[in-house]
Amino acid sequence: MGSVQETTVGTNEGLFYQSAHLALNPIVSSTSGNYLVLENGQRILDSTGGAAVSAIGHGNKRVINAIITQLNKVAYAHPGYFINTPALELADLLVKSTGGKLARALYNPGSEAVEAAMKLARQYHIESSPKSERVRFIARRGSWHGCTLGTLSLGDYKPRKQLFQPMLNNNVSHVSPCHPYRELREGEDTASYVARLAKELDDEFLRLGPDTVCAFVVEPMVGTALGCVAPLPGYLRAMKEVCTRHGALLIFDEVMCGLGRTGSFHTWEQEDVVPDIQTVGKGLAAGYGTISALLIHEKVISGLKGGSASFQHGQTYQCHPLNAVAALEVQRIIQEENLVTNARKMGHYLGQLLMERFLDHPNVGDVRGRGLFWCVEFVADKATKAHMDPNLNIARRMRLRGLEKGYDVCLFSATGCADGWNGDHFLLAPALNITMSDIEEIVYRAGRVVDSVFAELLDI
Incomplete structure (x- = not known):
């Protein structure tokens, strides 16, 4: 048998992140x-x-010590069979942070939050109406929702998307973002601009067939793709009114902008527009763990209860105790300080x-x-x-x-x-x-x- 050749730590010869050349980023x-x-x-x-x-x-020593303490108790147990205390406590903290406006929290082991939200939206409609034809999603130009095939389809970050276009879903269409710097017309005031965007979304529902749309997906404050574009006053409410009129869900992707980043714990609080499903992620464990979550309105939970009462989704590391305890301690620090x-x-x-x-x-x-x-x-x-x-x-x-x-x-x-x-x-x-x-x-x-x-x- 041949022997395994040892490599020297720091040679950068084994890692493949993005570039096919040797890793050149500083260590x-x-x-x-x-x-x-x-x-x-x-x-x-x-x-x-x-x-x-x-x-x-x-x-942060407090978070590090919380992880070590949890590691000495329970490092892993399959979430389909067992649950752990940090996962329970974190869910309660997140739901409480919405003032009870969202009812449940569902975890994901990293970047799959938006993908899970899409699946949940589809299943909600099926459970509510078994013959539902709602399979389409509407998102916005200049959005970024993730790099899985489903979320690449949903988003519109062209440099990451173009190569895989033939593989992507064909059930997503895109409308204009709320981006006044680039798209507010000369002589157009804020109210008129918001009304124009609401009409564009309404027209897209009508073009697709309102009964075919699962949800409209929005970054309440756009991150990477457009660069920190905040919604104009009244925009989020106008979008929700269109979705409600057509029976579609409203999904807010706050993976990047949520959990205090924009000056309120949830960005939607600034407009008091509550989504049906919300995603959070990056700041959840703040780099001390790899975890994202969905926050889910009682309407969606009730829809599931009226049918199978079981979300057909599960992942091996979904409630991982180390991720959960890291996020729990981070969020406690954010609140206490x-x-x-x-x-x-x-x-x-x-x-x-x-x-x-x-x-x-x-x-x-x-x-x-x-x-x-x-x-x-x-x-x-x-x-x-x-x-x-x-x-x-x-x-x-x-x-x-x-x-x-x-x-x-x-x-x-x-x-x-x-x-x-x-x-x-x-x-x-x-x-x-x-x-x-x-x-x-x-x-x-x-x-x-x-x-x-x-x-x-x-x-x-």
Whole structure:
């Protein structure tokens, strides 16, 4: 028999993440608070929490100790046969956080929350009316709902979707997002714009056949694809009214924007528009575990009870006790330390500093956000809002420059905010326990990155 060849830790020869070339990303050797320490000793200020994940910062001893304690009790038991205390307590905490407006919590082991929501919406309609023809979903252009085949079909993040288009579901259509920076017409006021979007959604229901639509799926505040686009007042309510009129469910995808990120625990609370199903994820265990969840309205639960009373969905790691206890401790910290209030307060300050620093820049088209969820979008022309030349790779340049010594800041770079393919922006999503001095440092470092990249372009 042949022997297994040992590899040296850190050679980056075995890992395949995205690039087929050897992994070239810098190695993180330790983390603490708002900083990532690289193998070379460089300290990177984490202004993004990864992808809006690290809601309470890195290395929190309380969460780590809770995980260790649980590990010494129960590491795993199949959720189809057994349940564990952290899973029960976390569900109660999440339901209570809605003020009782949503009734149950269902877990997923990571990124499958939206996929599970789609399945639940379909089964709800079947249980309520066994001959239901509701198999279609309506979502929005410029949305990102996940990278499974079902959620790729639902979303509209073109760079990730195009290659797999022949494999994707054909039961999804898309309407316009609520994106005033790019789509509010000249002379159109907010009320007229919202009414136009409501009519567009209503027309899509009629085009498809209202009795064929399961649900309308919305990121209440769009994350990666468009860059921190918040809903206009009255928009979410108008969308819900259309869904209710046609008997479809309303699903809010708050995987990225939920759990305090936008200055309220649930983004929908700011408009008091309660969904039928809500997804949460990234900030749930804040990077200390891999867990997402659905929060489900009693209407949907009652629909199941009227039929089989059993959701035909289950996953091996669905109620994993280590994930559940990590999320439970994170959420307790967020509540006990009033971090949602801090996110709202510090978010105002972050927005103010970003606008002061960037709005006058000749290549900054928009600075937008809410709470601790902000975006800076770059344009070639401020008047026409024309996007930057994609060959310049502005967003990628920003991210890589930030990781260089002397800049030392992590920026969440993305593209496609202009037309799905083109348009450069970066997101900022720091921890909810951020301080004013931390915010000042983030804006200072981000400003140096932007100045450096555009100065370099002038020399090309």
